[in-house]
Amino acid sequence: MLELKSLTKCFGANMAVDNVSFHIDRPMMIGIIGASGAGKSTLLRMMNRLTPATSGAVRFEGQDVLALRGAGMRKWQSECAMIFQQFNLVPRMDVVSNVLHGTLNRRSTVASLFNLYPQSDIHRAIDILDRLGIAGHASKRAEALSGGQQQRVAIARGLMQDPKIILADEPIASLDPMNAQVVMEALRRIHDEDGRTVIANLHTLDTARRYCDRVIGMRAGRVVFDGSPEQLTTGAARDIYGADAGFSESATSTSIDALERPDRAPIPA
Known part of the structure; x- marks a missing residue:
């Protein structure tokens, strides 16, 4: 379905992503974890073609994504939706119009300039907002919503693209624990109900263990762990973060003890 082979990105002498290879043979939810600067965001941006690979x-499905240009690349970016930590909404625009921006890749220039949308798209946008529990905010400005609500608007915008893959770059990094849980549950439902692959960069180990089918750990641009949440042992976590025996909650905003429980501990409210 999706294959990365020896993917590398250099910024001058700095190797941000170093020879990363993995493949996904069926829809699943994958968490990518690692310390700041491990290359997680650069990896997703290369997959979406926002950053060129070195x-x-x-x-994807046999197609060479890095060779795409023009309309072909725009089509890929529609099929591979990107969700950002900072939401990237238009603050003074109403929620439903922000969601409708997910259709820009398939609309004419004139329609885009004058914000002309068919009724079918408007109804679909509202249906997606309802699915995410925020249809009641459709007419509000995006800036009037809480951070968690804005992130769900961003997810709704991605779903308007009808993507096959959703890439989420630290989607809960700026959210409180309650909103983080709501957003992660929304992403998990999208995978479970729609059969879409979701790949999320995450900054907490307990979140990766609770919501993901597979966890990829990166350190200094390289993949150093690739396995199930149950395989994410204390030793594996220390290797991912380059930590010694003093590795603790302060490193990942989660308790190391949570890694040693066989169940996936819920995020505290």
Whole structure:
């Protein structure tokens, strides 16, 4: 379905992503974890074609993603939706119009300039907002919503693209625990109900263990762990973060003890 082969990105002498290879053979929810600067965000941005790769390959259903140009690249970016930590909404625009921006890649320039949307798209946008529990805010300005609500608007905008893959770059990094739980549950439902692959960069180990089917750990641009949440042992976590025996909650905003429980501990409200 999706294959990365020896994907590399250099910024001058700095190797941000170093020879990363993995493949996904069926829809699943994947968490990518690692310390700041491990290369997680750069990796997702290369997959979405927001950042050019230095070398390597990204293939989706046999298609060479890195070779796409023009309309082909825009089509790929529609099929591979990106959700950002800072939401990237238009603050003074109403919620439903922000969601409708997810259709820009398939609309004419004139329609885009004058914000002309077919009724079918408007109804679909409201249906998606309702699915995410925020349809009641459709007419409000995006800036009037809480951070968690704005992130759900951003997810709704991504769903308007009808993507096959959703890439989420630290989608809960700026949210409080309650809103983080709501957003992660929304992403998990999208995977479970729609069969879409979701790949999320995460900054807490307990979140990755609770919501993801597979966890990829990165350190200094390289993949150093790739396994199930149950395989994310204390030793594996220390290796991912380059930590010694003093590795603790302060490193990842989660307790190391949570890694040693066989169940996936819920995020505290």
